[in-house]
Amino acid sequence: MNKLELKEQITKLAELIYTNLHKLEYSNQFSSRAKEFLNSDELKQIHRIAYTASAYKGENRESLEHILTVAKNLMEYSNSAVDSSKHTYEAYGVEFLEHENEYAGICSVKPGLDWKKAMFVISHHFGKKIVFMVRETNSFEVALMNRWKMPVEDSNITGYHKCVMSVVWQMARAYKGR
Structure with missing residues (x-):
């Protein structure tokens, strides 16, 4: 995958992560954990790559692959939290x-x-x-x-x-x- 494709995948995951975290923010069970994630360095890095026009250009391919892996892990966590919460x-x-x-x-x-x-x-x-x-x-x-x-x-x-x-x-x- 080239750098632009990695950035596009990170952007898609970032949108889904934010949707899940905002749902969890109002959850009785996960609200404090969601707020922690919204302020985490990992999410800030994902946000910077996803929503800053040229930020991904300054990163090497391996770094973007690592950020994509972190985004996938955060997406898995947020999906499982939404699924396991009592809604x-x-x-x-x-x-x-x-x-x-x-x-x-x-x-x-x-x-x-x-x-x-x-x-x-x-x-x-x-x-x-x-x-x-x-x-x-x-x-x-x-x-x-x-x-x-x-x-x-x-x-x-x-x-x-x-x-x-x-x-x-x-x-x-x-x-x-x-």
Whole structure:
């Protein structure tokens, strides 16, 4: 492989690594480890080669091959961490669970949450609909549902309101507020 091909492979891996690390950054289980990797010298070197136009030209081929190997190892780690995590995340007081299909489900909400920022994180990082089963007996959840005018898809479920929020709805809340 020539130097340009090595740089292109490093760039592709860098994009995937950043995507995984940003997902893990909001994971309850891996957030501190993801932040460590985002500040690591290895990732900074990968970033420099991938995103600086002429940085790869100053490196010899063996050095680029080593950086590619490091990027592959970091990619393996980040993939396994994403796969092994329970896919529960917390963003600004909203804990949610990422499902394999097109939904993310809200597990719990905490008093003092920042709904606007949480919608921004969820919509940008996952791009999925959110399902929130609002318990009728939980006055905080009901007040939150009413305050943010969450779209109720099914209110015939005993004890719950099923709110389904599209990505467009999430982004509207993230950028405009209520």
